[in-house]
Amino acid sequence: MKVNLYAGSRMALLLLVFCSSLAARDLDQDEALVLRQNGVIxxxxxxxxxxxxxxxxxxxLEAELEKKHGxxxxxVELVTAEGVVREIKLDASTGALIKDEED
Structure with a gap:
């Protein structure tokens, strides 16, 4: 039986590229500035x-812009007056609350 390794390698590469495009990616300040200036966020x-x-x-404590699933x-990470660390996630385009939970 002859196995086409090239086709299998291509499929694995395509799957890797597809999955990595779904993962969250942190954006730097230059990217954030361009998005803000263009009215995207x-x-x-x-x-x-x-x-x-x-x-x-x-x-x-910290704020990061990320892109996930487009x-x-x-x-945003905060420490409350009571000393509890909270993680708040907001849609950067609309301001809608995505989550607010203890970290």
Whole structure:
């Protein structure tokens, strides 16, 4: 029986490329600036205010813009006044809350 290894390799490569395109990817500040200037995402300041308002007295630990499944989202980590770390994810294009959970 003759096996076509080339076809199998191509299929594996296509599957790898497809799966990696579904994974979340963090964007850098230059990419975020271009997206903001083109009106694709909302200003980070606006989304940070929204996230911080959910937990008054909280302090910002980190904010990252990521692209997953073709959608842009800001993942914001806060520490509340009570010392609890929260992870808030907001749709970067609409500001809609995706999740707010203890980290």
């Amino acid at each position: 909302l200003p980070l300041e606006q989304l940070l205010e929204q996230a911080m308002a959910r937990h008054p007295g909280s302090r910002l 959608r842009y989202a800001y993942e």
